[in-house]
Amino acid sequence: MAAMKFIGKIWPRLYIAIAIVFFVAPLLSMARFAFQRIPMISLGKDNLFKRWTIDGLLTTLRDPEFSHSLSVSLKVAFFTVLVLLFLMVPTTLWVHLSAPRWRGVVETVTILPYVVPPIALVVGVSGTYRSIAPWFLASNYSLVPFYAILAMPFTFRSLDVGIKALDLRTLVDAAKSLGASSSRVMWNVLLPNLRTSLINAAFLTFTVVLGEFTIASLLLKRTLPMYMAEAQGSEPQGALGLGLLILVLTTILFTLVSIIRKKDSTSINVKNINVGMVP
Amino acid sequence: MSALEFVNVSKSFRDVNALSNFTIALEQGELVSLLGPSGCGKTTALRIAAGFETADTGAILLGSTNIISLPAHQRRMGMVFQSYSLFPNLNIRDNVAFGLKVRGVPGDARKKRAEEMLDLVRLSDLGHRMPHQISGGQQQRVALARALATEPHVLLLDEPLSALDAKIRVEVRDEIRRLNRDLGVTTMFVTHDQDEAMSISDRICVMNNGVIEQTGSPRDIYNNPATSFVAHFVGSINSLPMGSTRVLIRPENLVLATHDESAHWRGTITDTTFVGAFTKISVVLDNDNSSVSVLAISAQIDRNIEIGKSIGINEATR
Numbered sequence: 001m002a003a004m005k006f007i008g009k010i011w012p013r014l015y016i017a018i019a020i021v022f023f024v025a026p027l028l029s030m031a032r033f034a035f036q037r038i039p040m041i042s043l044g045k046d047n048l049f050k051r052w053t054i055d056g057l058l059t060t061l062r063d064p065e066f067s068h069s070l071s072v073s074l075k076v077a078f079f080t081v082l083v084l085l086f087l088m089v090p091t092t093l094w095v096h097l098s099a100p101r102w103r104g105v106v107e108t109v110t111i112l113p114y115v116v117p118p119i120a121l122v123v124g125v126s127g128t129y130r131s132i133a134p135w136f137l138a139s140n141y142s143l144v145p146f147y148a149i150l151a152m153p154f155t156f157r158s159l160d161v162g163i164k165a166l167d168l169r170t171l172v173d174a175a176k177s178l179g180a181s182s183s184r185v186m187w188n189v190l191l192p193n194l195r196t197s198l199i200n201a202a203f204l205t206f207t208v209v210l211g212e213f214t215i216a217s218l219l220l221k222r223t224l225p226m227y228m229a230e231a232q233g234s235e236p237q238g239a240l241g242l243g244l245l246i247l248v249l250t251t252i253l254f255t256l257v258s259i260i261r262k263k264d265s266t267s268i269n270v271k272n273i274n275v276g277m278v279p
Numbered sequence: 280m281s282a283l284e285f286v287n288v289s290k291s292f293r294d295v296n297a298l299s300n301f302t303i304a305l306e307q308g309e310l311v312s313l314l315g316p317s318g319c320g321k322t323t324a325l326r327i328a329a330g331f332e333t334a335d336t337g338a339i340l341l342g343s344t345n346i347i348s349l350p351a352h353q354r355r356m357g358m359v360f361q362s363y364s365l366f367p368n369l370n371i372r373d374n375v376a377f378g379l380k381v382r383g384v385p386g387d388a389r390k391k392r393a394e395e396m397l398d399l400v401r402l403s404d405l406g407h408r409m410p411h412q413i414s415g416g417q418q419q420r421v422a423l424a425r426a427l428a429t430e431p432h433v434l435l436l437d438e439p440l441s442a443l444d445a446k447i448r449v450e451v452r453d454e455i456r457r458l459n460r461d462l463g464v465t466t467m468f469v470t471h472d473q474d475e476a477m478s479i480s481d482r483i484c485v486m487n488n489g490v491i492e493q494t495g496s497p498r499d500i501y502n503n504p505a506t507s508f509v510a511h512f513v514g515s516i517n518s519l520p521m522g523s524t525r526v527l528i529r530p531e532n533l534v535l536a537t538h539d540e541s542a543h544w545r546g547t548i549t550d551t552t553f554v555g556a557f558t559k560i561s562v563v564l565d566n567d568n569s570s571v572s573v574l575a576i577s578a579q580i581d582r583n584i585e586i587g588k589s590i591g592i593n594e595a596t597r
Binding site for chain 1: 329330331350351352353354355356357358360362364366367368377378380381382422425426429435
């Protein structure tokens with residue numbers, strides 16, 4: 001009996017330990033490979049604390065090809081976020097306020113990128129552009145429409161969830177009865193209350209764009225993932241170091257977003273949304 | 280001239296007539312309830328007045344101006360909804376000041392007015408709180424203050440008490456009545472709750488299937504219902520045989536016959552429910568098996584009123 005109890009207690013801990021090993025071991029291996037000046041074959045437990053250096057990473061960071069590809073990726077990500085929000089915010093609001101019957105259709109359209117593989121997308125779309133506007137495919141910004149389609153599910157879902165949590169119809173009606181025009185309703189009521197959703201959508205879109213490889217490779221664009229794939233051959237330590245750096249930065253960014261989200265969720269509480277709740 | 284008048288307003292959704300030739304005039308300062316079961320068209324009427332729905336035909340007169348084609352934000356109607364509808368991103372004071380802000384009232388005047396309004400609903404110390412930090416009843420009072428801050432032509436209330444629990448409901452109800460009297464603001468109140476309508480209204484407009492069944496004072500509606508629907512919907516009523524027809528009599532207008540009295544109707548007691556000052560006695564009539572309830576003053580009830588006993592019923596003499 002006591003043994004059973006002991007096993008019952010130890011199980012959850014064991015699970016957590018396994019999970020930690022599962023996630024941390026590759027990261028640690030990555031870090032050792034990237035930041036220890038020791039041939040991979042002789043990496044062992046006795047030289048764990050020896051000859052750590054960030055020279056490899058610095059070499060990569062100093063590479064003009066790196067800064068170029070980073071700036072391409074950031075610019076493309078920025079414009080993708082703009083295009084997506086510009087398209088999806090009015091669409092999602094319209095679906096919720098005026099045409100709830102169309103919600104299913106819009107939702108289906110937004111999940112198409114899950115169904116259509118990127119290769120089919122690129123072949124189809126680039127074929128069209130090549131015949132009508134070949135100059136567009138030459139520009140790095142030709143990635144924007146592709147990435148907008150890829151990130152559409154995240155943007156729609158994020159906005160959809162945010163809107164569902166609000167009693168949107170009533171808030172809009174209340175604002176209108178108080179004298180607010182449609183544009184005022186948009187700026188003073190809808191956007192402030194959808195702030196968390198907008199940040200979430202932008203963040204998810206950003207990460208999709210910064211990690212996308214297939215389309216960039218097919219269209220021969222020098223984005224960050226393309227650079228990293230190439231650098232793995234010429235400067236493997238630096239490329240892995242860079243990968244690790246991006247992981248850390250993304251984690252920090254994600255933590256910041258969830259802090260904002262937490263702050264917002266204290267100001268937008270389910271209590272004042274639900275009809276029929278007693279005080 | 281009326282403060283607000285509906286003239287032959289009709290509205291249908293697909294093939295359902297939500298409102299047919301709806302005509303009613305509200306006098307300045309009057310509180311009129313639209314009372315009826317769900318789907319009777321009362322909320323549609325209110326939303327048409329607010330400008331959230333467009334009428335198919337008819338006119339809405341504000342004074343002598345027809346506002347039927349005016350967009351909602353230009354109508355100056357104060358509206359309070361069933362769900363509390365405070366803007367979650369603004370604190371209480373800014374919620375109250377919202378209507379003034381969009382009308383371009385400068386900051387200081389806005390703040391002063393918002394404080395005044397919060398004072399009016401006795402929540403002046405909660406101005407800095409966020410909506411989720413106050414109770415439902417308080418939120419609804421803030422919603423009232425917000426709707427009244429812009430001095431609307433008419434206050435439109437769409438089931439504002441339905442989301443509140445019983446005790447708070449009475450408090451907010453009394454608050455609405457007080458504000459209506461003190462400020463003299465014409466008020467249209469939509470509800471499906473007859474007690475609510477009875478206790479708050481100058482006049483009640485009972486609706487069913489998109490048409491008005493009767494409009495009158497609460498007393499009038501209760502004592503002289505114009506249609507069988509009104510008689511059954513407002514209060515409870517018994518249908519008793521009298522000769523070849525049937526008569527409708529309220530439970531409190533029936534009395535139990537004493538032993539030596541001759542009784543108009545005879546029946547068997549099936550249930551007695553003690554509700555404090557009154558006791559409800561359910562009887563099944565001997566000659567046609569219809570159920571009748573009699574509301575008697577508890578203190579006057581004979582001790583041997585028991586289930587299964589035969590009893591005589593008479594109409595109370597007024």
